[in-house]
Amino acid sequence: MDGFPILSALTYVPLVGAAIIFFWPKASPQAARWVALGASLVSLALSLVMLAGFDTSASGMQFVERFEWLPALGVSYHFGVDGISVLLIVLSTLLTTIGIVASWSSIQHRVREYMITMLMLETGMLGVFVSLDLFLFYIFWEVMLIPMALLIGVWGSANRVYAAVKFFLYTLAGSLLMLVGIIALYQSYFEQTGIRTLDVLQLQQGNYGYTFQMWVFAAFFIAFAIKVPMWPFHTWLPDAHVEAPTAGSVLLAGVLLKMGGYGLLRFNLPLFPDAARDWAPVIIVLSVIGIIYGALVALVQPDLKKLVAYSSVSHMGFVTLGIFAFNAQGLYGAMIVMLSHGLVTSALFLCVGVIYDRGHTRLISRFGGLATNMPVYASFLGLFTFASLGLPGLSGFVGEFLSILGAFRAERAAGVIAFLVVIFSAWYMLWMYQRVAWQRAPGEPPDANDPEAKLAGDEPRPVMGGAEHGGDVVDPRTFRDVTWREAMTLAPLAVLTIWMGVYPQWFMNFLRTALELVAKPFGGIGF
Structure with a gap:
């Protein structure tokens, strides 16, 4: 692999795939799908080769x-x-x-x-993670x-233009704002050294x-x-998630949100350590507010996608909380939360997409009893629900535990509050899963042998879809x-969710040397 520009190759292969589709005007939709899949698979294969060749000790x-x-x-x-960007x-x-x-x-x-x-988006995402020049990064x-x-x-969906704008x-x-910061940094370094650089x-x-x-x-x-x-900059997220197609929500939650945490680790902490220390109390407070706010708002959501979207606000609060704890536990926790959230929340959006394609609604009240006629689906949904709420043995537990531990060491009150809010995660996630997978399906009569249903005078619920689809009939039993x-x-x-939960050390081995460098200006606490 010596001499082969593997980073450029995996970054630009999707762009080549996009160009092939663009300059093939008579390509059928099926041909476009296969070209896109082929380009993404080549990029995936190259990234795995890169991962296999990465030296975790260097x-x-x-x-x-x-x-x-x-x-x-x-320029x-x-x-x-490094270990942060490679994963x-x-x-x-x-x-x-x-x-x-x-x-x-689903896309016709x-x-x-x-x-x-999709392929242009992939090139943009990969370019952000491999760029070590601020000019390239900004492009x-x-x-x-x-x-x-x-x-x-x-x-x-219906309000897509509003959400996109x-x-x-x-x-x-x-x-x-970042561009202003880049220009200021460029000029300051030039005044100090006489060297023009954006490296x-x-x-x-x-x-x-x-x-x-x-x-x-x-x-x-x-x-x-x-x-x-972060709260209070989060208000674009629920609208974007609700209106985006399933794959858009997957990439938005799985990758784009991670770029914020990546930027803090790559730029804010190494470039401005003194400011990071003084900004840390404010950011920790905002992180704790975001954790609480996201959990409480998710608890009252009737829409599946909005519930998962607000849970992201809460979970990503653990990322910034861990980063600004400035210790090993917090930094490891922040990265593991980012990786776990990328897997688990993407999977939850895929699960929402599965039943949306069948029922054309995202309202939790329109579903029920899916464990009976969709046992494989209910198993997947259950796994990712438990991972999201932080069940030990799954990826969500490891990252949140380390982030809370790091926060507890840096600021005890923040760690205690973050720990208590985890209870709300279990509340809204299990409430959602119980209603979607186990609760009696809409329109299904109560069990004649269930004395509680008789006492409650339970009546069959209407079998109607969401208003956004004109009230189409939805029967989850079909x-x-x-x-x-x-x-x-x-x-x-x-x-991967199970692997990260059972053996997180494999992932932490990639992160260790990179996070040591991030923590060095702050005393390298815990490394």
């Missing part, structure tokens, strides 16, 4: 590709990965492939354009924004004053906080179980 960046691009401006083509890259390629498979039959409108958009950050807005605005404006506002590793060697750090930290932080999203294609999208996520 510090610094690996698979580095670098050459001067715009030397007069100090270079600089790619590289997020594999997560991105895996979820893109799963998203394309999940869209195989403008299939060629849809597949082009990929913006490239990623447009395809996701198109996925929501063109292939979304809201997503676009929120993210664009954060991007512009991230070189900029980390600069000596920035306290006031400068505080302001530029804030510019970067707001951009990444919107993407996480739903078929998952197809082989749907099972193929859920099975890899189930395996």
